[in-house]
Amino acid sequence: MRAHYRFAEWTLTAGADCSVRYVGTCLDCGEFCVDTASADAAQGWCLRHAGLTGDKRFEMRAFQYFSADMTDPLANASPPT
Numbered sequence: 001m002r003a004h005y006r007f008a009e010w011t012l013t014a015g016a017d018c019s020v021r022y023v024g025t026c027l028d029c030g031e032f033c034v035d036t037a038s039a040d041a042a043q044g045w046c047l048r049h050a051g052l053t054g055d056k057r058f059e060m061r062a063f064q065y066f067s068a069d070m071t072d073p074l075a076n077a078s079p080p081t
């Protein structure tokens with residue numbers, strides 16, 4: 001993903017662990033599982049939590065880490081010739 005801001009070009013790069021992470025959260029009590037690369041594992045936590053507590057409302061979130069780097073810092077340092 002690239003974007004121009006002011007006179008520099010920045011690029012977003014997925015983190016070293018670029019896989020999407022999943023977190024299951026119980027909306028009844030607020031408890032949540034450790035984030036995992038497996039959606040099935042996060043859903044499994046929700047099912048186990050429901051079985052243990054009787055709580056019924058859950059939310060699944062997915063997220064990914066990125067870093068922003070200036071990809072062409074010198075391109076606009078000098079005026080065009």
Ligand SMILES: [Zn+2]
Binds near residue numbers: 027028031055
């Ligand atoms: Zn709960």
